[in-house]
């Protein structure tokens with residue numbers, strides 16, 4: 114059986130390690146950076162801070178040692194997006210001639226470079242790693258996967274064989290895994306939905322209703338697809354698990370850190386206050402700034418993302434933001450490129 118390890122012992126890294134340990138991979142080593150978590154995972158088989166109430170499989174073993182991590186045939190990356198580059202730089206020092214499969218599960222866009230996570234990884238390790246790298250994404254709250262509630266996700270990779278191998282490794286009776294060759298679309302779906310989930314949370318925090326949420330999800334998906342296609346993704350990917358699927362779950366679930374973050378903003382908390390209160394990473398905040406900066410000079414209409422940026426970073430009153438979204442010029446619903454079938 115393949116040896117598997119995970120970098121990042123937060124909620125998602127721990128849930129995935131547990132999932133694979135339950136599947137029979139043993140041991141699944143998880144790199145943590147805090148001795149407190151090392152002891153708790155190895156002695157009590159819990160990670161209460163990140164997965165409260167979950168008893169971990171005994172084959173989930175925490176380590177603080179990269180030398181143990183690089184012994185694996187497959188390494189899962191589950192760190193916040195702003196830490197990915199540092200983590201890969203460190204990993205590179207230890208890898209030497211080793212070439213394990215890497216599976217990125219991080220959902221975000223790097224600030225400054227505006228790179229997707231696979232681009233960050235390749236920019237540090239080199240082009241020859243393209244064929245060793247897969248991306249796993251989809252509607253998978255760690256809290257539910259770790260309780261083995263039925264969930265689905267998607268794996269993207271350049272080579273079909275690698276996507277199928279990773280599909281087979283993660284697939285279980287409670288986690289159904291699909292494959293998709295569109296790495297750009299799968300990564301962007303996972304990263305951009307977090308911004309719309311912030312907006313959905315803001316709407317909830319303002320006391321708006323289900324209609325508002327449905328409008329944000331639907332028009333948010335249009336923005337995600339519009340930007341995604343401009344960045345080279347396939348339109349249909351956004352109708353899939355890493356697009357619509359993850360958007361729906363993140364906008365609707367109380368597990369979502371992005372949505373909870375948005376609720377606090379809608380209730381009048383500052384960015385700093387919301388960051389303190391949510392504690393875990395709300396990826397949409399940094400990704401919103403990255404996308405705003407990346408698209409500022411592009412001829413792309415991204416009204417929800419733009420208002421979200423202004424509320425988060427320019428102190429704009431969210432009610433005014435919503436009002437401006439509602440009173441924009443009248444529009445056709447369907448994008449010009451796809452409108453031929455919808456002409457009167």
Ligand SMILES: NC(=O)C1=CN([C@@H]2O[C@H](COP(=O)(O)OP(=O)(O)OC[C@H]3O[C@@H](n4cnc5c(N)ncnc54)[C@H](OP(=O)(O)O)[C@@H]3O)[C@@H](O)[C@H]2O)C=CC1
Nearest residue numbers: 121122123124125126147191192196219220254255393394
């Ligand atoms: N939670 C979920 O349901 C899902 C999350 N994701 C994505 O997975 C990624 C990780 O999220 P999640 O696990 O939820 O985040 P959490 O906030 O729960 O945990 C982040 C973890 O990363 C660790 N970490 C931070 N910096 C480093 C570093 N330099 N090296 C090693 N570990 C580090 C933290 O350690 P410490 O605690 O010691 O600071 C913590 O254990 C995000 O991009 C998220 O969008 C994807 C699907 C589902």
Ligand SMILES: O=C(CO)COP(=O)(O)O
Nearest residue numbers: 251252253254369370371
């Ligand atoms: O990506 C996720 C579920 O698929 C987790 O979303 P949050 O980061 O908002 O909690």
